[in-house]
Amino acid sequence: MTSPAPSPVKRRRPEWAGRNYTLLTTAAVITGVGSSSALIATSFAVLQQGGDGGDIGLVAAARTLPLVVFILIGGAVADRMPRHRVMVAANALNCVSQAAFAVLVLTGTAELWQMMVLTALCGTGQAFFNPAAEGMLMSSVTAEQAGRAFSFFRMSSQGAGIGGAALGGVMASAVNPGWVLALDAAGFAVAGGLRAFLDVSHIPAREPGGGLLTDLREGWQEFIGRPWLWSIVAQFSVVVAVVGAAESVYGPLVARDEFGGSGPWGTALATFGAGTLGGALLMSRWKPRRLLLAGTLGVFPLALPSAALAVPLPVAGLCAVMFVSGVAIEVFGVSWMTTMHQEIPEDKLSRVSAYDWFGSVAMLPLATAVAGPVEGLVGRGTALWGCAALVLITTALVLLVPDVRNMTRREHTVPVTAGGPGSEDLSRGLAADTLPAASSADAESALGRLG
Template identity: 35%
Template sequence: MTTTGETPQAPATPTRTPTPAPPPSPLRLPAFRRFVLAQLVSAAGSAMAPLALAYAVIGAGGGAGALGLVLATNTVPTVVFLLVGGVLADRLSRSRLLFLGNLLAAAAQGVLALVVATGHAGTGAIAACGFVSGVAVAFTTPAAQGVVTQLVAPGQLQQANALLRLPTNAVKVVGPVTGGLVVAVGGPAWALGFDACTFAVAALLLLGLRLGAPATRTSALADLREGWSGFWSRTWLWTYTAAGTVLVAAWLAGYQLLGPVVTEQEYEGARTWGFIQGAFSLGLLAGAVVCLRWKPERLLTVAVAASSGLALPLAGLAFGLPLPWLLLSAVLAGITLDVAGVAWVTAFQQHVPDGELGRMSSFNQVGERLAIPLGYLVVALVSSAFADRSVLLVCTGIIVAATLLNLCVRDIHRIRRVE
């Protein structure tokens, strides 16, 4: 009841800020759908290629040494030419670079399929085709990092990156099995020929994107120097790359190299290893699904922390855990790896200017690819002196230590989502 004679006023109704509508799915964009389809088609062939390549070398009379030489000639040119590919990705049309790179890969795999089918596939010829394929990867990898930012809005980047990984991860589950059947029934030439066809189809799809080229006013060498300065000035970027180099080396040495050896000695050999690889691939697929729903604020913190999940299957093998626990650890490792990958790529695309994406990507990729021969070389040197399980424990510790040290970098936690 009032005593002043004034009419009482009803309490004001608080105004509610409308919840912003979520951004539309990137799949509504025709250009993005074309890019996803190109990636899926290419991945379908690439999933069969490693097995077909191995049996092509074996069929030519080569052994482990010859296969190692072929793999090296595929990896080395990628590392050597990545920086060139990064500079070009910031100067030329990225869709045109992807078109030319896929066309080059199609030609290399087509020639390889032909020489294998005609019985003229010596180690030298296979290695030469692998060299050309490695060069193609060096030019397509940096360009692919920047294409997504030209196709979708910043708020759609994480969803776009997850959608790109979802079908390719699904292919990783069924691709090796299908490739094995193709090689068993028709021989490696058929699988290699299929891989060549998928690269050609992907090239035609990418040709239709017709993305513009970033504006440049300096020389290529000046671009490279400027790129290095930009890379070094971003503490979060070079520390993530350095930690990733160590982490990837430990992961590849423990999982790819010692995993088959330990399962052969302690479990049921190829059968157990096949189950573990299948569980890991299913984890990758599940991780992509998680990234479609979960959008963390601190993207880079999530990317670094999730990478530690790779230690789980290595620790399981080192301690001789039963198969169900090994399979669970492999699934969890796959989930965390894909979450880390999507979070990292999204943070990278949102916090690096479009005109620098190619060069920054190439510097990061050089670091991670150098880890491949590094990890294999170190394990080869120490495996004769120490038990395989002990080396696996060391690899586990390195992954955990690299993750914890990277989490101590303050700049890592400053990289937040941009909507």
């Protein structure tokens, strides 16, 4: 009598969700909750200590300035060292700085300069983390499954942001904002522990180069040789600056003066998160052929929240436009990540990502620092209308670049296990063996920095 054949074991996750991808996604969800909460708590911690809109802008600028200063070095380091070690070290720095910030706020002893120094340390950690994280994520999936994998990753992290924004708004109103900052510090500790288990053995060792400056030069040549890349980064240097000023400085002030406190603003940010969740779900099923054209059209609605705050619309109206802009930015975000994965060689991903980050956030410290003085000079409403207008103008201009309009998705069918040996070679090989966007009218591309 023969034994019955064992029934197949049912997989708990899709084939493309390998070990590294799963760890990265889980860690991103954890930090997404804490960081979204801390974004609101930081603004209201400054107000609690007697600060005003100008002080909120200075603290926000203190966080982003180190990001601008160190991001290129962070990208070069991430292409030289094991990326997971860079990510863990950055998470450790973020954990310590946020924990110290929480203690100062909870004890009521936080001064403006202390808050600026601690947020600057957090920004320094992000400068090294972001290029390493993007390179690690893009090397964890195959080209064939990139669109679906990136959609699910963003859907998961943005879903965490929904809960985090709502939690931050409620906690900042109900309890001391310092407890929200403590939650963020704990999230960095847990996420860093998960990222320590990432496997980088399948990533080919980088050959010794000519030094840090050589690495930066190679990354610059890769960046500047692609018109679609530098033109969209230039666009986002303005978009990120004005949207960041509106959301970090003007949003909390409008909430305080018009809506009665932090709760409604937290709800609005949570609704934006819900929109990004819906947008990521949409992009997990929709694969636009003209990636960058679809993505760039998704940037126009980012003007809506600034306009809604300028009126200002009732909370329900503000939430509606936040939802729409959330959906739209995910169309851009997934398209952008897919393009980067498709077009950039794996061994240069972190360096190119660093130039992307550098350009995108270069003007953010200035924008947040001057948001308060500009409000005093022209009025809050005029400043917000100006933010909306700049989003529309820069996005319309980038559509004049032929590569942005014409870059097309390439379908890859080579069977390679996601996140396993050979997947990075495949990604690099496909990028190296195909024509760059600048030399093909049929090429197309697709990360939303704001997502």
